[in-house]
Structure formats: structure tokens, C-alpha cells
Amino acid sequence: MSTIFCTFLALVYAANAPCDIVTEKWEILDACEIGSVWAGHPVGFFLLTVSPYQYVAFYDADRQMVVGQRKLDESHFRFKKLPTSVGWDSHNSIALAVDKRGCLHVSGNMHVTPLIYFRMTAPHNLESLIPVHRMVGVNEDRVTYPRFISTPEGDLVFYYRDGASGRGRQLFNIYDVESQSWRRLLPVPLLDGGEQMSAYPSGPILGPDGLWHLCWMWRDTPDCSTNHDISYARSRDLVHWETVDGTPLTPPITAATPGVIVDPVPVKLGLINVGHHVGFDTQHRPIVTYHKYDQSGRSQIYNARWEKDRWVIYQTSNWEYRWEFSGGGSIGIEISPGPVRIAQAGYLVQTFKHSQYGSGTWVLDEETLRPIDTCRHAIRLPGEITRRESEFPGMEVRFAWDSGEPPGKESYLLKWETLPPNRDRPRPGPLPPPSTLRLYHLRRVP
Template sequence: MGRGHGRGATPSPRPRLFRQPRQRPHLPPARRDDFRDRQLTAYHSPEGTVVLAWRTLPENRWQVHDTGWKGNVRDAHNGISLGVSPDGILHISYDHHSHPLRYRRSARPLDPTSFGGMIPMTGRRERRVTYPEFVNLPDGTLLFFYRDGASGNGDLCLNRYDVPSATWQVVAHPVISGEGEYNPYWMRPAVASDGVLHLGWVWRRTGDASTNSRVSYARSRDRGRTWENSRGEPYRLPITPKTAEVIDPVPEGSNLSNQDTSDADSRGRFHAVYRKNDANGVSQYHHAWHDGEGWRISAVSDFGEAFVMKGGGSLRNPLSRGCIFLDRADNVYVMYRDNRAGSRPAVIRLLAPDYTRREKFVLSDENLLQWEPAIDLLRWKRDGILSVFVQATDQGDHETVVQQPPTMVQILDWRPPR
């Protein structure tokens, strides 16, 4: 595809960089056919500009467009998020760490070369934005999640794109509030086939990662307007540390990760993966899911070497965040990177229905340094092929810069063995 920025503090891409809607948007037939086989991604060039790349599946011939837009590649928070609305308009938001909103949209449907200048969305709570994320519902509805505020003191806000007026509307400002004492670090939202939107998150009390605690949960049946817990009891918005349902009461100082991922199975049940210490103080990936009666949590890795996640800024952890996705048989997959095993992209498969049997796959022998998993979930759900954004990128602790030359940006297509 091309060479991308590989040095500095940013392990670009962040987990939310490689973004494709989970379902097909409702477009006129010609546009729908065009979109069905279009795959779009973004990355930073060696010069730090935003590059858009796309292909028509199943071909491997990529078209590349350097936008010339500069981003702060020295800060690992400053990722890129892409979205597409039901009218075929492309949306992009990038380069934030408590900065004013940076948002653009295409002038023409499905045309990555037609993005215009930066514009506001709603004009409300757009001065301290971090972690922009576009999410599609099964009917094509495009949502936009972002944090307003800072680590240890921030809120999760939610907007919705209205196609008839071609404008963004406030859904909830905020959905979740730390009330000035915490901020919610949410997981990649899980969208069930029935349209229910599931949201998991952890709370952080300060800018120090060691103050992460309490894995929490909410779901919405009406595009994010109202929310309830797993028992169907409604929340009064915003959801706060005092009112949130706790899946796993992980205390501070437990190496609990943040900004992890979630997915939904064929019965609409929520599944999540995150890291926390086991009884021996060793950080393991844990799988949490709702079995229809209550929450079940189990470790899915058996690493033997401990490490401590502590301090502010992005950290050079030996383990990546886990990336969870489920297949049509409800088997669970957890993708990760382990520096102690060559920093290769690997997957743990947990076999349904009880998820006690495990299999492991290594997708590539390439050392990816501080790479974080990023996938095309739509193609996986539709075709059973996982497209993985792969780039060897490095970073130091606490946003420190390391010397790393530009590296190749690739999409690895993987079909798991039966």
C-alpha cells in the first residue's frame, strides 16, 4: 500500500483507525453495489500527513490519496476515524488530544478525494475532543462517539448524522459523565444484529493508568437516546460512577487496560475482552460475557511474566489491547501482540458454547514492535475473512519519541482454519 510513519510516540494506527461500517448502508442500488465491495482505510505518511487508501474487494490493488493534512504523529492519542453515512458521504475525524474538533466530510458519495475543509458537527462540546469514533447501526445510521474533557475528568458524548438535513444532531451530551472526578474509557461498541447498541467501559480517576477500575456496562435499543443495564432497568442520563452497572469490580492498581473492544453474538449477547492481573499479579486477557442470566468472566491467556502499567500518557506495554470478534457459530476470537513472543500478530480462539477450549494462531512472523490490532469487522461478519491493518510502529513510555524509520503499511487478509 505504501510506507507510513513509524517513529515517534505514536503506534499508528490506534485501534480505532481502521474503520468500516458494521452493516451495509441503505443506498440506491448502484451506490450500494459500489459500497459493498469498497474497503477504505487511513494512515500517516512518513511526513506526518493523513493518507487515504481504498480498494475494491477481493482485489489487492490499492488506490492511495495523500490529503496533505498534517497531524501530530508524536502523540499516540491522535488517531484517525472513518465513517460512511447512508447517503454514501464519507466522514473523517483525526488528530485530537483534548483539541477542538477536527472533522471533514466528502462532497461526493464514496469519493475519498472530495473531502472539504474542517467544519463543526453540532457546535456543542467540541473544544476538548479525544478518541473520535464513527459507528454504524444495522440500518446504516451513523453515530459519532467522542470524549469531551481529559483523562480523569471527561465525559462520553454522542451525535447522530441526519440524512435528510445532512446535519449532525446531539443524541446525548453526555451519555456517561465522570462528574469531574473520573472519565469513562469506552470499548469499541458492540452492535447486535437486532440494532441494540452495547457499550462497555472502565473508569479512570486521574491521568495515571494505574487508576483504571471497574468494568461497566450499558445498552441502548433506540440509537443511543435511552440506555438500560443488563437487567433492563433504565438509566437516568448521564450514567455516572454511582449509577453504572459493574460487570467486573476490578480495583485500581490491577493493570486494568482501557479502550478495549467488544462484540455481540448471534443471540445479541455482549462479549468484551480486556487485560487485568490474575491472582498471581500477572496481566492476562479476560473474556467477559452475558450468558442470558448473568455475567461470566474468565482468563483466556496464561502469560508468566508480570509487568506494571503506571503513569500518564501512552505507555510502552509488552501486550497490546485485545481485539475481540465473533464468528457465525459464536466462537470468540481475541487478537493481540506480545512483545515477549516476537511482537507477532496472534489470535486466541475460544470455542462456543462454554469458551473453555482454546486454540492459538499466529498470523504472521513479522515483528510489529508496538502495533495495536485494528480490523474490518464488516468484512469479517459478511465474508468470514478478517482484514487486519498491519504496520510495524514503535513508541516510548509517556509520549517519548523513539527513532524508527518509515515502515510498510499493509492489509493482511486471514481466514481461520475450521
């Protein structure tokens, strides 16, 4: 396509793709206070709606893990404190899921520590939530990044990293509701770095083509500057995996497995294990998003798309800034993109957050994956939600959207406030007082 026509096409798109086409505006239907929560450092909370029930998990003012349950027509939660408390590690997020029988599963507060896992013994009965701390009994002593996903058939899958940063593997379990027991979904790890490296995956997510899509990068040591080789694979059932061109893969997938590398980014060239995603264009072609340095050493967002028989790599941002990062522990995130997705009227859009350039949503030219418009506030929440309440210096607002029922005209959102990450190290006083965890019931404004 000629440069003149591309420029004309971008102008046409810009004229016909105003930001109100892709902007999501929300209003508050209802709000409630859930309780006081730990504010000394950020760690992931969880909100899960499975009608007619809603569940929430958080660390309270004393750092103890708490799970709450209510029916959607009730105004208050019932709570149960669990016998585990968070320290200073921002890796120790919480994950929730509900199985086919209606029993809640809870896992969290782990970073290279033995499995912490709770399960209901009676459907929808919060008091029946008990500690189990075992699934298959093997490779459960060094667990990090617990995640649950539900298959289209309703089966519950749990996956996690066994090992540590720079030496680990990704394992998948599947739950049998009849025997109330777990087994390995795969007899071997899906991603295995051995004792030389570990994978940082994003996904798997279920794509518009009905396949599961996964991207990841490898890291050689706990130093976050040693990420390399952004990679991709897909599966129809989470058991049988293949490359993007359909070549079967035999797990475990390692750094030497042919056909999975999207972009062979070397270490110390800006590849960071946050903000890497799989998205899709209107033809359902996978697009792998990631962050690395450009030829001038500046930090940029890249989108790689599978076109015919190869990955075509597009530089989407054009920023005059370099995010220099290194070392271990949880760090402050200066640049973070979202996945490419299809918005209203068929436009491709992509969110971004940048410490110097702000945040917003790009409207992308589908052919070049370059921005043709920038919406500075594409998700517009009421000021009551985005406004910081605490007067303690350095506090930041945190959000967790509902991870249960898919968003539609209505959704739910958690809000609380904490200090930023501190590389998982204790902070000397003074520390902020507990913040208030709030739940908002939202409705999309037409």
C-alpha cells in the same frame, strides 16, 4: 455439575475441537504498495471498503494525514493530502465513514484538542473533501477518540470523549444527510465523569440479539493504574439505555449509577483500559472481558457473564506473571485479550496476546469459560505479511483490517511498520526511515 463430569466434558471437547476447526487460514489474492508512512511511533490507520469504493487514511512520511480512494477494480489509489500533521501522540488515530449519500467523513489527529473533521460535499468525489472542523459547535474543544458507527438503518453516528483523562464525558452525534448537518443523539453525555474521572468505553457493538452493547471502566487521573469498576449497559437504539436486566437508565450514566457495575475492581488492582470487550456465548448472553490482578497479584484475563440475575466472574487465564503499569501517555501493551466469540461448530473462542506467554486463541468450555485447547496461530497469515521488513532496531509490524464490509471468504488488510509507543514523547535520533504501507487482498483458505 460434578467435577468428574466437567473434567470428562473438557476431555471430550478437547478431542473433538482440534485447532483446525477454529483456525483461519488466509492466502494472498493481490497486493499493492500504497506509499511511504511515518514510522517513528504507532498511530492508528484506517481501511474502509464500501463497494464499489475503497478508502484508506494514514500519516505519510512527512507525518501529514492522507486519504486515498479507489474503485475495487482499479489497481491504484487517488490521494488527497489534508492540512493536519501528527506529532508524537499515539492517541491520534484516524476514523473514516461513508454516509447514505456516499460522502466520506474523516476525523482524527486529536488528543484533547479542537475537533478535526473533514467531509465530502459530493458523493464519491475525493476532491470535494473539505475541512469542516465543526459538528454541533458545543463541547468540541477537547476531543479525543473519534469513532463513527453506522446503524442498521444506515444512519451515521459519531462519538468521542470531551475532556481529558480523569475528567471527561462521552458524547454522541447523529448525521442528517438531507440537511448535511449534525445534531446530538442524546441531549446529555451518555457517560459522564464530570471533573472527577472519565470513562474508557469499548463499543457500542451490535450484538446477535439486535441490541447495542457497551462496556467501560472509569479512570480517576491520567495515571493508567487508577482505572476501576468495569461496567456495562445496553440499548435498542443508542438513545434508550438499560442495565443488563432491563432496568431503564437515565443518562448521563455516572460512577454512582446503580445496576451498571459488572465487577467493582478498585484502583491499582490491574484493571487496564485495553482489551476490555463485550462478547457472547451460544445463548447470546453477554460476556464482559477484562484484565486485572488475581488474589496473588498476578495478571489474569477474566470473563464475566450474566447468568439468571447476576454477573458470574470467571478467571480464564492462569499465568505466573504480573504486568506492572502506571503513569500517563501511550504505553506498550503486555497483555491483551479479545472478546469471546462463537467459532465454527459452535465453539467459544477467545484470542490473547501476552508478552511472556505468546499469542494464540483459546477454545473455551462454555460452562466454565476456561481454556480446553490453545491454538497458537489461530489466524494464519502468509509469512510475507507477518515478516518484518525493516532492519532498523526495535521496529514492529502493524495491521489494520478492513472496517467496512463484514469479513467473509475475502477481506483486506493494511500492513506497515513502526517503533513501539513512547508515552507520547518525542524520540531522540536516530529515527527509522519511513516504512512501506501495503494493502493485501486476502482469501480464506477452506
